[in-house]
C-alpha cells in the first residue's frame with residue numbers, strides 16, 4: 093500500500109491542510125492519508141487547544157474523502173512526541189508499505205532542528221508542498237547532502253525519497269484563523285461550516 097502520513101497541530105484544521113492532502117493523494121496515488129494531530133508540541137512556544145478538540149475537528153473536516161483517516165498515535169504517548177518515534181511505531185503496522193510523510197515547505201526548512209531527522213528518511217519518504225513562497229534552496233546547509241540523495245533516490249521505494257508537490261499554495265494558516273475568530277471576523281474562506289459549528293459550540297479561540 094501507498095500511505096500518506098500527515099502530522100500537524102491542526103489548531104484548527106483548515107482548507108490549506110485538506111486541499112494539500114487531496115493534492116498529495118492524487119499526485120502520489122495514495123490509497124490512504126492518515127492525519128496525525130500532535131500530542132505535546134515541545135517545539136511550540138504556547139501549548140495548543142486540547143488534542144481531543146483538535147482530533148475531533150480533523151475527523152469532521154476529512155469525513156467527505158474516503159481516503160482520509162485520523163490517528164491518535166501522537167496523542168496517547170506521554171512527553172515530547174518526536175516524529176522519528178511516531179514513524180517507528182507506524183512501521184510495525186506497515187512494514188513493507190510505501191510511506192509518505194507529508195509537510196509544507198516551512199516544515200522542511202525547520203527539519204534540521206527535528207530529533208534524529210536523518211533517521212526519518214530511513215523510515216519514510218517525504219513529500220513537500222509549497223508554502224508562502226519558501227524555496228528548497230533555503231534549507232539548512234547540513235541538510236543538503238541528505239536532501240540531494242533523497243531527491244535522486246529510486247522511485248517506488250518504501251523510504252528515502254523526497255518529492256516536491258506541484259500545486260498552487262493556499263495562503264492560509266491556523267494562526268490567521270485563531271486571530272480572525274478572536275476579532276469576530278468571518279473564517280468562511282478557510283474553514284468549512286461543520287468545523288465552524290464545532291468551534292462555536294465549544295467556544296474555542298475566543
Ligand SMILES: Nc1ncnc2c1ncn2[C@@H]1O[C@H](COP(=O)(O)OP(=O)(O)OP(=O)(O)O)[C@@H](O)[C@H]1O
Pocket residue numbers: 099100101102103108109112194195196197198199221222223261262263264265266267268
Ligand atoms: N497553507 C498551507 N500550505 C502548505 N502547507 C501547509 C499549509 N498549512 C499548513 N501546512 C503544513 O501542514 C503541516 C501542519 O501545519 P499546522 O497544523 O502547524 O498548520 P499551520 O497553519 O502552519 O498552523 P500555525 O499557524 O498554528 O503554525 C505543516 O507541515 C505545515 O507546513
Ligand SMILES: O=C(O)c1ccc[n+]([C@@H]2O[C@H](COP(=O)([O-])O)[C@@H](O)[C@H]2O)c1
Pocket residue numbers: 098099100101102128130133135173174175176199205206207
Ligand atoms: O520530531 C521532531 O523533532 C519534530 C519537530 C517539529 C515538528 N514535528 C512534527 O511536524 C508536524 C508538523 O508540526 P507543526 O508544529 O508544524 O504543526 C507534526 O507532526 C510534528 O510532530 C516533529
